[in-house]
Amino acid sequence: MGRPRKFSEQDVLATARRQFNETGYHGTSVDDLSRATGLSKGSLYAAFGDKEALFQRVFEEYCANSEEGAAALLEGPEDQALDRLRRWLTVPDNHTGRHGCLLAKATAELASENDAIATRSLAAYETLLDSCRQLVEQAQRAGHLDPAADAEVLGGLILTTHRGLEALAKAGVDAKTRNRIADAAIDSIALRVS
Amino acid sequence: MGRPRKFSEQDVLATARRQFNETGYHGTSVDDLSRATGLSKGSLYAAFGDKEALFQRVFEEYCANSEEGAAALLEGPEDQALDRLRRWLTVPDNHTGRHGCLLAKATAELASENDAIATRSLAAYETLLDSCRQLVEQAQRAGHLDPAADAEVLGGLILTTHRGLEALAKAGVDAKTRNRIADAAIDSIALRVS
Protein backbone atom coordinates (compact mmCIF):
# COMPACT_ATOMS: atom_id res chain seq x y z
CA MET A 1 0.00 0.00 0.00
CA GLY A 2 1.05 3.56 -0.48
CA ARG A 3 2.74 4.98 -3.50
CA PRO A 4 5.42 2.60 -4.78
CA ARG A 5 9.02 3.60 -5.31
CA LYS A 6 9.89 4.70 -8.78
CA PHE A 7 13.61 3.82 -8.43
CA SER A 8 15.81 0.86 -7.60
CA GLU A 9 17.89 1.40 -4.49
CA GLN A 10 20.74 -0.55 -6.07
CA ASP A 11 20.73 1.64 -9.17
CA VAL A 12 20.88 4.77 -7.07
CA LEU A 13 23.74 3.36 -5.01
CA ALA A 14 25.63 2.46 -8.18
CA THR A 15 25.15 5.94 -9.62
CA ALA A 16 26.12 7.58 -6.35
CA ARG A 17 29.21 5.45 -6.20
CA ARG A 18 30.22 6.54 -9.68
CA GLN A 19 29.69 10.17 -8.68
CA PHE A 20 31.59 9.93 -5.39
CA ASN A 21 34.36 8.14 -7.20
CA GLU A 22 34.69 10.91 -9.75
CA THR A 23 34.42 13.98 -7.57
CA GLY A 24 35.08 12.73 -4.04
CA TYR A 25 32.92 13.19 -0.97
CA HIS A 26 33.30 16.90 -0.32
CA GLY A 27 33.45 17.57 -4.04
CA THR A 28 30.03 15.99 -4.59
CA SER A 29 27.01 18.05 -3.56
CA VAL A 30 23.62 16.59 -2.83
CA ASP A 31 22.42 18.51 -5.88
CA ASP A 32 25.00 16.64 -7.95
CA LEU A 33 23.70 13.36 -6.58
CA SER A 34 20.13 14.44 -7.26
CA ARG A 35 20.99 15.32 -10.84
CA ALA A 36 22.96 12.14 -11.43
CA THR A 37 20.34 9.82 -10.01
CA GLY A 38 17.31 11.69 -11.32
CA LEU A 39 15.86 11.70 -7.83
CA SER A 40 14.83 14.85 -6.01
CA LYS A 41 16.78 15.74 -2.92
CA GLY A 42 13.76 15.01 -0.77
CA SER A 43 13.56 11.45 -2.07
CA LEU A 44 17.26 10.93 -1.49
CA TYR A 45 16.94 12.03 2.11
CA ALA A 46 13.81 9.93 2.65
CA ALA A 47 15.51 6.85 1.23
CA PHE A 48 19.00 7.09 2.66
CA GLY A 49 18.98 9.55 5.56
CA ASP A 50 21.60 12.17 4.89
CA LYS A 51 24.61 12.57 2.63
CA GLU A 52 26.98 10.87 5.03
CA ALA A 53 24.66 7.88 5.53
CA LEU A 54 24.33 7.50 1.77
CA PHE A 55 28.09 7.52 1.43
CA GLN A 56 28.43 4.96 4.20
CA ARG A 57 26.06 2.67 2.30
CA VAL A 58 28.05 3.09 -0.89
CA PHE A 59 31.32 2.62 0.93
CA GLU A 60 30.17 -0.47 2.80
CA GLU A 61 28.98 -2.09 -0.40
CA TYR A 62 32.23 -1.18 -2.03
CA CYS A 63 34.35 -2.65 0.74
CA ALA A 64 32.31 -5.84 0.69
CA ASN A 65 32.83 -6.15 -3.07
CA SER A 66 36.57 -5.66 -2.71
CA GLU A 67 36.70 -8.26 0.01
CA GLU A 68 34.73 -10.72 -2.10
CA GLY A 69 37.04 -10.10 -5.05
CA ALA A 70 40.08 -10.84 -2.92
CA ALA A 71 38.45 -13.88 -1.38
CA ALA A 72 37.78 -15.21 -4.90
CA LEU A 73 41.55 -15.24 -5.37
CA LEU A 74 41.64 -18.36 -3.21
CA GLU A 75 39.22 -20.41 -5.29
CA GLY A 76 40.93 -22.79 -7.68
CA PRO A 77 43.87 -25.15 -7.84
CA GLU A 78 46.73 -24.19 -5.57
CA ASP A 79 49.29 -24.50 -8.33
CA GLN A 80 47.49 -21.72 -10.23
CA ALA A 81 47.58 -19.28 -7.35
CA LEU A 82 50.16 -17.02 -9.02
CA ASP A 83 48.08 -16.93 -12.21
CA ARG A 84 45.06 -15.74 -10.26
CA LEU A 85 47.24 -13.14 -8.58
CA ARG A 86 48.43 -11.96 -11.99
CA ARG A 87 44.84 -11.54 -13.17
CA TRP A 88 43.98 -9.68 -9.97
CA LEU A 89 46.79 -7.17 -10.41
CA THR A 90 46.21 -6.79 -14.13
CA VAL A 91 43.61 -4.62 -15.78
CA PRO A 92 42.24 -4.31 -19.34
CA ASP A 93 44.47 -2.16 -21.55
CA ASN A 94 41.77 0.43 -22.14
CA HIS A 95 40.93 0.71 -18.46
CA THR A 96 41.85 4.07 -17.00
CA GLY A 97 40.45 3.46 -13.54
CA ARG A 98 40.74 0.44 -11.34
CA HIS A 99 38.32 -1.71 -9.44
CA GLY A 100 39.45 -0.61 -6.03
CA CYS A 101 39.78 3.10 -6.49
CA LEU A 102 36.91 4.31 -4.30
CA LEU A 103 38.39 2.61 -1.29
CA ALA A 104 41.73 4.31 -1.68
CA LYS A 105 40.17 7.64 -2.56
CA ALA A 106 37.62 7.75 0.22
CA THR A 107 40.16 6.54 2.71
CA ALA A 108 42.58 9.27 1.74
CA GLU A 109 39.91 11.96 1.89
CA LEU A 110 37.87 10.93 4.91
CA ALA A 111 39.86 8.61 7.17
CA SER A 112 41.22 11.48 9.22
CA GLU A 113 37.82 13.06 9.87
CA ASN A 114 35.40 10.14 9.91
CA ASP A 115 36.03 7.37 12.39
CA ALA A 116 33.47 5.00 10.88
CA ILE A 117 35.12 5.21 7.46
CA ALA A 118 38.58 4.83 8.97
CA THR A 119 37.52 1.77 10.95
CA ARG A 120 35.79 0.09 8.01
CA SER A 121 38.71 0.89 5.78
CA LEU A 122 41.19 -0.69 8.16
CA ALA A 123 38.94 -3.74 8.53
CA ALA A 124 38.84 -4.10 4.74
CA TYR A 125 42.60 -3.88 4.68
CA GLU A 126 42.87 -6.64 7.27
CA THR A 127 40.50 -8.87 5.32
CA LEU A 128 42.30 -8.27 2.04
CA LEU A 129 45.62 -8.87 3.74
CA ASP A 130 44.34 -12.17 5.04
CA SER A 131 43.28 -13.25 1.56
CA CYS A 132 46.70 -12.29 0.19
CA ARG A 133 48.38 -14.20 2.98
CA GLN A 134 46.32 -17.31 2.21
CA LEU A 135 47.16 -16.95 -1.47
CA VAL A 136 50.84 -16.90 -0.60
CA GLU A 137 50.39 -20.03 1.48
CA GLN A 138 48.70 -21.73 -1.47
CA ALA A 139 51.61 -20.83 -3.71
CA GLN A 140 54.04 -22.02 -1.05
CA ARG A 141 52.31 -25.40 -0.79
CA ALA A 142 52.41 -25.66 -4.58
CA GLY A 143 56.16 -25.04 -4.49
CA HIS A 144 55.88 -21.74 -6.33
CA LEU A 145 57.08 -19.61 -3.44
CA ASP A 146 59.79 -20.01 -0.84
CA PRO A 147 58.10 -21.98 1.98
CA ALA A 148 60.37 -20.27 4.49
CA ALA A 149 59.12 -16.78 3.62
CA ASP A 150 56.80 -14.99 6.05
CA ALA A 151 53.38 -15.32 4.40
CA GLU A 152 51.99 -12.39 6.37
CA VAL A 153 54.66 -10.01 5.14
CA LEU A 154 54.62 -11.35 1.59
CA GLY A 155 50.84 -10.95 1.53
CA GLY A 156 51.30 -7.39 2.71
CA LEU A 157 53.73 -6.82 -0.12
CA ILE A 158 51.16 -8.03 -2.63
CA LEU A 159 48.50 -5.76 -1.17
CA THR A 160 50.95 -2.85 -1.21
CA THR A 161 51.57 -3.48 -4.88
CA HIS A 162 47.84 -3.57 -5.55
CA ARG A 163 47.29 -0.21 -3.88
CA GLY A 164 50.37 1.28 -5.50
CA LEU A 165 49.02 0.37 -8.91
CA GLU A 166 45.77 2.13 -8.04
CA ALA A 167 47.73 5.22 -7.08
CA LEU A 168 49.62 5.14 -10.37
CA ALA A 169 46.36 4.80 -12.26
CA LYS A 170 45.10 7.91 -10.56
CA ALA A 171 48.34 9.70 -11.37
CA GLY A 172 47.58 9.14 -15.03
CA VAL A 173 49.93 6.23 -15.75
CA ASP A 174 48.54 4.16 -18.63
CA ALA A 175 47.22 0.64 -18.17
CA LYS A 176 49.91 -0.98 -20.30
CA THR A 177 52.72 0.37 -18.14
CA ARG A 178 50.88 -0.61 -14.99
CA ASN A 179 50.43 -4.15 -16.25
CA ARG A 180 54.11 -4.45 -17.04
CA ILE A 181 54.84 -3.31 -13.50
CA ALA A 182 52.36 -5.84 -12.17
CA ASP A 183 54.11 -8.58 -14.10
CA ALA A 184 57.47 -7.44 -12.76
CA ALA A 185 56.07 -7.53 -9.22
CA ILE A 186 54.90 -11.11 -9.62
CA ASP A 187 58.17 -12.08 -11.25
CA SER A 188 60.08 -10.63 -8.31
CA ILE A 189 57.94 -12.42 -5.77
CA ALA A 190 58.01 -15.66 -7.75
CA LEU A 191 61.80 -15.64 -7.57
CA ARG A 192 61.34 -16.51 -3.93
CA VAL A 193 61.13 -20.17 -4.68
CA SER A 194 63.41 -22.46 -2.72
CA MET B 1 59.38 52.03 2.19
CA GLY B 2 55.98 50.86 3.29
CA ARG B 3 55.06 48.53 6.08
CA PRO B 4 56.88 45.19 6.01
CA ARG B 5 55.14 41.83 6.20
CA LYS B 6 54.51 40.41 9.64
CA PHE B 7 54.51 36.78 8.42
CA SER B 8 56.85 34.45 6.58
CA GLU B 9 55.46 33.22 3.29
CA GLN B 10 57.19 29.89 3.81
CA ASP B 11 55.61 29.44 7.24
CA VAL B 12 52.17 30.12 5.82
CA LEU B 13 52.75 27.65 2.99
CA ALA B 14 53.92 25.02 5.47
CA THR B 15 50.85 25.52 7.64
CA ALA B 16 48.53 25.49 4.64
CA ARG B 17 50.15 22.30 3.47
CA ARG B 18 49.53 20.67 6.82
CA GLN B 19 45.90 21.78 6.69
CA PHE B 20 45.30 20.63 3.11
CA ASN B 21 46.96 17.36 3.95
CA GLU B 22 44.68 16.76 6.89
CA THR B 23 41.34 17.80 5.49
CA GLY B 24 41.83 17.80 1.72
CA TYR B 25 41.18 20.63 -0.71
CA HIS B 26 37.40 20.75 -0.68
CA GLY B 27 37.38 19.91 3.00
CA THR B 28 39.48 22.95 3.85
CA SER B 29 37.75 26.32 3.86
CA VAL B 30 39.55 29.62 3.53
CA ASP B 31 38.38 30.33 7.07
CA ASP B 32 40.16 27.18 8.19
CA LEU B 33 43.32 28.37 6.49
CA SER B 34 42.92 31.79 8.08
CA ARG B 35 42.53 30.24 11.51
CA ALA B 36 45.44 27.85 11.04
CA THR B 37 47.86 30.44 9.74
CA GLY B 38 46.74 33.27 12.00
CA LEU B 39 46.33 35.48 8.94
CA SER B 40 43.12 37.19 8.02
CA LYS B 41 41.44 36.22 4.81
CA GLY B 42 42.27 39.62 3.37
CA SER B 43 45.97 39.05 3.91
CA LEU B 44 45.79 35.56 2.47
CA TYR B 45 44.14 36.80 -0.68
CA ALA B 46 46.54 39.71 -1.01
CA ALA B 47 49.55 37.44 -0.64
CA PHE B 48 48.51 34.38 -2.64
CA GLY B 49 45.59 35.28 -4.90
CA ASP B 50 42.78 32.83 -4.26
CA LYS B 51 42.36 29.44 -2.63
CA GLU B 52 43.24 27.51 -5.77
CA ALA B 53 46.38 29.56 -6.39
CA LEU B 54 47.48 29.01 -2.79
CA PHE B 55 46.97 25.29 -3.22
CA GLN B 56 48.92 25.31 -6.46
CA ARG B 57 51.83 26.96 -4.62
CA VAL B 58 51.70 24.37 -1.87
CA PHE B 59 51.37 21.55 -4.36
CA GLU B 60 54.19 22.77 -6.55
CA GLU B 61 56.51 23.07 -3.58
CA TYR B 62 55.47 19.65 -2.46
CA CYS B 63 56.11 18.05 -5.83
CA ALA B 64 59.51 19.74 -6.02
CA ASN B 65 60.41 18.40 -2.57
CA SER B 66 59.38 14.89 -3.53
CA GLU B 67 61.40 15.09 -6.71
CA GLU B 68 64.43 16.33 -4.81
CA GLY B 69 64.07 13.54 -2.27
CA ALA B 70 64.00 10.97 -5.05
CA ALA B 71 66.91 12.61 -6.84
CA ALA B 72 68.93 12.41 -3.60
CA LEU B 73 68.56 8.63 -3.88
CA LEU B 74 71.17 8.73 -6.60
CA GLU B 75 73.86 10.46 -4.58
CA GLY B 76 76.41 8.08 -3.10
CA PRO B 77 78.37 4.95 -3.96
CA GLU B 78 76.63 2.74 -6.49
CA ASP B 79 77.12 -0.35 -4.37
CA GLN B 80 75.01 1.24 -1.64
CA ALA B 81 72.07 2.00 -3.93
CA LEU B 82 69.86 -0.65 -2.35
CA ASP B 83 70.61 0.70 1.12
CA ARG B 84 69.51 4.15 0.06
CA LEU B 85 66.37 2.61 -1.43
CA ARG B 86 65.70 0.89 1.88
CA ARG B 87 65.98 4.16 3.75
CA TRP B 88 63.68 5.82 1.22
CA LEU B 89 60.93 3.23 1.66
CA THR B 90 61.33 3.07 5.42
CA VAL B 91 59.83 5.44 7.91
CA PRO B 92 60.35 6.09 11.64
CA ASP B 93 58.37 3.67 13.80
CA ASN B 94 56.30 6.40 15.40
CA HIS B 95 55.48 8.02 12.06
CA THR B 96 51.82 7.73 11.17
CA GLY B 97 51.97 9.76 7.98
CA ARG B 98 54.47 9.63 5.19
CA HIS B 99 56.53 12.18 3.35
CA GLY B 100 54.69 11.83 0.07
CA CYS B 101 51.13 11.78 1.22
CA LEU B 102 49.92 15.13 -0.09
CA LEU B 103 50.82 14.19 -3.61
CA ALA B 104 48.79 11.02 -3.54
CA LYS B 105 45.90 12.67 -1.72
CA ALA B 106 45.65 15.76 -3.88
CA THR B 107 46.04 13.69 -7.00
CA ALA B 108 43.22 11.41 -5.98
CA GLU B 109 40.94 14.29 -5.05
CA LEU B 110 41.68 16.82 -7.77
CA ALA B 111 43.26 15.14 -10.79
CA SER B 112 39.89 14.54 -12.43
CA GLU B 113 38.72 18.15 -12.10
CA ASN B 114 41.90 20.23 -12.24
CA ASP B 115 44.07 19.87 -15.31
CA ALA B 116 46.99 21.81 -13.84
CA ILE B 117 47.16 19.50 -10.83
CA ALA B 118 46.78 16.42 -13.01
CA THR B 119 49.56 17.56 -15.34
CA ARG B 120 51.94 18.45 -12.53
CA SER B 121 51.18 15.21 -10.77
CA LEU B 122 51.94 13.15 -13.84
CA ALA B 123 55.15 15.12 -14.39
CA ALA B 124 56.19 14.40 -10.82
CA TYR B 125 55.50 10.75 -11.43
CA GLU B 126 57.69 10.78 -14.52
CA THR B 127 60.52 12.48 -12.66
CA LEU B 128 60.30 10.09 -9.71
CA LEU B 129 60.14 7.15 -12.09
CA ASP B 130 63.28 8.38 -13.78
CA SER B 131 65.10 8.59 -10.46
CA CYS B 132 63.99 5.08 -9.57
CA ARG B 133 65.13 3.84 -12.96
CA GLN B 134 68.56 5.39 -12.48
CA LEU B 135 68.77 3.85 -9.02
CA VAL B 136 68.08 0.45 -10.55
CA GLU B 137 70.81 1.03 -13.09
CA GLN B 138 73.23 1.91 -10.32
CA ALA B 139 72.39 -1.31 -8.50
CA GLN B 140 72.76 -3.22 -11.75
CA ARG B 141 76.21 -1.79 -12.36
CA ALA B 142 77.15 -2.71 -8.80
CA GLY B 143 76.05 -6.30 -9.47
CA HIS B 144 73.21 -6.10 -6.96
CA LEU B 145 70.44 -6.48 -9.53
CA ASP B 146 70.01 -8.63 -12.60
CA PRO B 147 71.62 -6.56 -15.41
CA ALA B 148 69.21 -8.11 -17.89
CA ALA B 149 66.13 -6.74 -16.10
CA ASP B 150 64.23 -3.81 -17.63
CA ALA B 151 65.32 -0.86 -15.49
CA GLU B 152 62.28 1.16 -16.52
CA VAL B 153 59.84 -1.48 -15.35
CA LEU B 154 61.81 -2.28 -12.21
CA GLY B 155 61.91 1.43 -11.37
CA GLY B 156 58.16 1.53 -11.84
CA LEU B 157 57.83 -1.37 -9.45
CA ILE B 158 59.80 0.51 -6.82
CA LEU B 159 57.64 3.59 -7.26
CA THR B 160 54.52 1.46 -7.07
CA THR B 161 55.73 0.05 -3.78
CA HIS B 162 56.42 3.53 -2.49
CA ARG B 163 52.91 4.71 -3.29
CA GLY B 164 51.37 1.51 -2.01
CA LEU B 165 53.05 2.03 1.34
CA GLU B 166 51.59 5.54 1.46
CA ALA B 167 48.15 4.11 0.82
CA LEU B 168 48.60 1.60 3.61
CA ALA B 169 49.71 4.34 5.96
CA LYS B 170 46.51 6.19 5.21
CA ALA B 171 44.49 3.04 5.75
CA GLY B 172 45.83 2.97 9.30
CA VAL B 173 48.47 0.27 8.95
CA ASP B 174 51.19 0.85 11.55
CA ALA B 175 54.71 1.91 10.62
CA LYS B 176 56.34 -1.29 11.85
CA THR B 177 54.27 -3.48 9.55
CA ARG B 178 54.88 -1.12 6.65
CA ASN B 179 58.61 -1.26 7.22
CA ARG B 180 58.57 -5.05 7.24
CA ILE B 181 56.73 -4.92 3.92
CA ALA B 182 59.27 -2.43 2.58
CA ASP B 183 62.07 -4.80 3.54
CA ALA B 184 60.28 -7.69 1.87
CA ALA B 185 59.89 -5.59 -1.29
CA ILE B 186 63.60 -4.86 -1.42
CA ASP B 187 64.43 -8.48 -0.66
CA SER B 188 62.22 -9.58 -3.55
CA ILE B 189 63.78 -7.14 -5.94
CA ALA B 190 67.29 -7.92 -4.72
CA LEU B 191 66.75 -11.57 -5.59
CA ARG B 192 66.96 -10.44 -9.19
CA VAL B 193 70.69 -10.73 -9.16
CA SER B 194 72.27 -12.74 -11.94
Add this chain to the structure above:
DNA sequence: CAGGTTCTGGACCGATCGTTCAGAACTCCG
Protein backbone atom coordinates in the same frame (compact mmCIF):
# COMPACT_ATOMS: atom_id res chain seq x y z
C1' DC C 1 57.55 64.29 13.16
C1' DA C 2 55.10 64.11 8.59
C1' DG C 3 53.87 61.84 4.41
C1' DG C 4 53.45 57.83 1.85
C1' DT C 5 52.86 52.88 1.61
C1' DT C 6 51.50 48.35 3.09
C1' DC C 7 49.38 45.25 6.13
C1' DT C 8 45.39 43.89 8.86
C1' DG C 9 40.98 42.30 10.48
C1' DG C 10 36.33 42.38 10.09
C1' DA C 11 32.05 43.56 7.64
C1' DC C 12 29.88 42.21 3.71
C1' DC C 13 28.42 39.93 -0.84
C1' DG C 14 26.12 36.45 -3.79
C1' DA C 15 26.37 31.55 -4.40
C1' DT C 16 26.09 27.17 -2.80
C1' DC C 17 26.02 23.97 0.93
C1' DG C 18 23.18 20.14 3.51
C1' DT C 19 18.68 19.67 5.18
C1' DT C 20 13.63 20.08 5.95
C1' DC C 21 8.81 20.11 4.93
C1' DA C 22 4.11 20.95 3.11
C1' DG C 23 1.49 19.39 -0.39
C1' DA C 24 0.79 16.91 -4.85
C1' DA C 25 0.87 12.20 -6.82
C1' DC C 26 0.02 7.64 -6.59
C1' DT C 27 -1.39 2.65 -5.06
C1' DC C 28 -3.98 -0.25 -2.40
C1' DC C 29 -7.79 -1.83 0.64
C1' DG C 30 -12.44 -1.73 2.11
Add this chain to the structure above:
DNA sequence: CGGAGTTCTGAACGATCGGTCCAGAACCTG
Protein backbone atom coordinates in the same frame (compact mmCIF):
# COMPACT_ATOMS: atom_id res chain seq x y z
C1' DC D 1 -15.21 5.04 -5.36
C1' DG D 2 -13.05 7.23 -1.30
C1' DG D 3 -9.87 7.50 2.32
C1' DA D 4 -5.54 5.64 4.37
C1' DG D 5 -0.85 5.22 3.63
C1' DT D 6 3.39 5.89 1.19
C1' DT D 7 6.43 8.35 -1.99
C1' DC D 8 7.65 12.21 -4.83
C1' DT D 9 8.62 17.00 -5.70
C1' DG D 10 10.19 21.64 -5.49
C1' DA D 11 10.54 25.56 -2.76
C1' DA D 12 12.63 27.38 1.14
C1' DC D 13 15.66 27.39 5.34
C1' DG D 14 19.88 28.78 7.93
C1' DA D 15 24.72 28.00 7.66
C1' DT D 16 28.76 28.26 5.37
C1' DC D 17 31.24 28.73 1.19
C1' DG D 18 34.90 31.52 -1.68
C1' DG D 19 35.83 36.10 -2.52
C1' DT D 20 35.79 41.44 -2.08
C1' DC D 21 36.43 45.67 0.07
C1' DC D 22 37.88 49.29 3.03
C1' DA D 23 38.90 52.06 7.30
C1' DG D 24 42.49 52.40 10.14
C1' DA D 25 46.63 50.66 12.49
C1' DA D 26 51.54 49.81 11.62
C1' DC D 27 55.64 50.79 9.61
C1' DC D 28 59.51 52.99 6.62
C1' DT D 29 61.73 56.94 4.64
C1' DG D 30 63.09 61.62 4.58
